[in-house]
Amino acid sequence: MRESRPGSARLLVVDDNKVNRLLLSRSIELQGHRVAMAENGRVALEMLRRESFDLMLLDIEMPEMDGFQVLEQLVSDLRLRDLPVIVTSSLEGIENIVRCIELGAEDYLAKPVNPVLLKARIGACLEKKWLRDQQKELLGRFATSAVAQDLQATGFSLVGRWVEGSILFSDIRGFTSLVESESPEEVIELLNTYYALMFEAIGGRGGVVNQMVGDGLMSIFGAPLPLADHCESAVRAALEMIEMVELFNHERIAAKKPAIRIGIGIASGKMVAGYTGTHERATYTCVGDTVNLAARLESLTKEVGRSILVDRATRDGVGNRIVMESIGPVAIKGKAAAVEVFAVGAVKA
Amino acid sequence: MAATTIDAATFMALQEATGREFAGELVGTFLEEAPLMLRELGAALAAHDAEKFRRSAHSLKSNSLTFGALRLGAMARELELGGFDRAAGAGDPLAALAAEYVRVATALEELRDA
Numbered sequence: 001m002r003e004s005r006p007g008s009a010r011l012l013v014v015d016d017n018k019v020n021r022l023l024l025s026r027s028i029e030l031q032g033h034r035v036a037m038a039e040n041g042r043v044a045l046e047m048l049r050r051e052s053f054d055l056m057l058l059d060i061e062m063p064e065m066d067g068f069q070v071l072e073q074l075v076s077d078l079r080l081r082d083l084p085v086i087v088t089s090s091l092e093g094i095e096n097i098v099r100c101i102e103l104g105a106e107d108y109l110a111k112p113v114n115p116v117l118l119k120a121r122i123g124a125c126l127e128k129k130w131l132r133d134q135q136k137e138l139l140g141r142f143a144t145s146a147v148a149q150d151l152q153a154t155g156f157s158l159v160g161r162w163v164e165g166s167i168l169f170s171d172i173r174g175f176t177s178l179v180e181s182e183s184p185e186e187v188i189e190l191l192n193t194y195y196a197l198m199f200e201a202i203g204g205r206g207g208v209v210n211q212m213v214g215d216g217l218m219s220i221f222g223a224p225l226p227l228a229d230h231c232e233s234a235v236r237a238a239l240e241m242i243e244m245v246e247l248f249n250h251e252r253i254a255a256k257k258p259a260i261r262i263g264i265g266i267a268s269g270k271m272v273a274g275y276t277g278t279h280e281r282a283t284y285t286c287v288g289d290t291v292n293l294a295a296r297l298e299s300l301t302k303e304v305g306r307s308i309l310v311d312r313a314t315r316d317g318v319g320n321r322i323v324m325e326s327i328g329p330v331a332i333k334g335k336a337a338a339v340e341v342f343a344v345g346a347v348k349a
Numbered sequence: 350m351a352a353t354t355i356d357a358a359t360f361m362a363l364q365e366a367t368g369r370e371f372a373g374e375l376v377g378t379f380l381e382e383a384p385l386m387l388r389e390l391g392a393a394l395a396a397h398d399a400e401k402f403r404r405s406a407h408s409l410k411s412n413s414l415t416f417g418a419l420r421l422g423a424m425a426r427e428l429e430l431g432g433f434d435r436a437a438g439a440g441d442p443l444a445a446l447a448a449e450y451v452r453v454a455t456a457l458e459e460l461r462d463a
């Protein structure tokens with residue numbers, strides 16, 4: 001994530017009139033930004049699709065393709081629809097301004113453009129874009145792109161709700177001693193490779209990595225978007241995670257490094273899901289008994305020497321599609337009655 | 350007659366905001382482009398192309414105001430806002446516009462080289 005606010009941005013000035021084009025570009029350059037120019041809408045779209053811009057200043061009346069048409073094209077282009085646009089025009093008639101705003105333009109500046117006003121509007125636009133980019137990055141961290149897009153379309157809601165889903169906890173066994181035996185560079189490299197593999201297994205099954213703490217991951221199946229077969233998806237993701245760790249271990253052993261082992265706990269049921277935090281800094285999460293149970297099952301894997309442990313709700317949800325073995329009722333911290341626990345996959349030391 | 354042809358405050362603000370040298374170059378660009386716009390206006394009128402006429406008038410208006418050529422801008426604006434029919438009916442509707450442009454060009458050159 002970028003730590004600082006945007007300093008210098010890259011802007012595209014679109015105007016068929018050379019005097020206007022040069023004048024706007026000059027004003028923007030004097031503000032410390034970089035500028036490219038296009039003389040009509042068609043050229044502008046070509047440039048937008050080829051290069052990356054932070055903001056566009058768009059004239060309306062232009063030959064070949066006018067500003068309205070450009071705005072229409074932007075709305076229907078997933079990659080470009082978030083590009084902020086300030087319309088600069090001396091077009092007569094309030095209905096034209098309204099039309100620009102309705103087509104998604106951020107702002108409207110009448111020509112001749114006042115440089116002080118221009119500076120303020122550009123600043124505000126870039127600030128907004130920066131916040132939006134931050135939000136996107138935040139979403140991207142715990143959601144697949146499909147989920148991130150859905151959330152952006154529906155907007156942030158801080159309201160909690162009950163959801164039906166599966167929670168998967170995983171961590172690397174004996175990670176602390178691993179950290180001590182390897183160099184800091186190696187540890188971070190290991191974690192990054194490990195995360196990349198785990199994210200792929202989880203995301204590939206429709207899960208969402210919600211939290212990363214050290215070597216531990218918490219993933220949600222069934223929220224923020226409902227997932228019909230969340231139990232099976234979670235268990236299949238777990239099996240793939242184990243498989244990927246095995247492949248990863250082949251490389252590590254070849255490089256004369258110790259193999260790693262992971263433990264996974266899965267529990268399913270109702271839970272409260274929502275954004276916690278403030279409007280400035282919100283994180284999506286799930287809380288409740290199901291979440292606690294999944295965490296306990298994950299730590300139980302160390303004691304019973306199995307890689308994947310699930311609760312009864314998960315097993316019932318999967319049915320006989322994946323072979324599981326009961327390891328009997330187990331006393332779990334925080335639970336009055338013993339909990340029936342099932343192991344998935346082969347017995348492993 | 351520079352004072353009435355070009356609004357001095359507007360032109361000075363332009364020089365201040367963009368730099369004297371740049372403003373001078375921009376005047377040069379305008380003096381290259383404006384005759385083309387005037388020619389386009391005449392051609393559009395002859396071809397009875399109201400849309401092209403309006404668009405050329407629009408561009409001329411926009412640039413005139415940038416340099417403080419308020420009268421030229423106002424004339425162009427009148428042509429832009431449905432002036433086509435009126436202009437098409439008149440004898441030589443663009444003569445006054447062309448004459449005003451000559452005054453603007455002279456005044457801008459004077460200001461630039463001052």
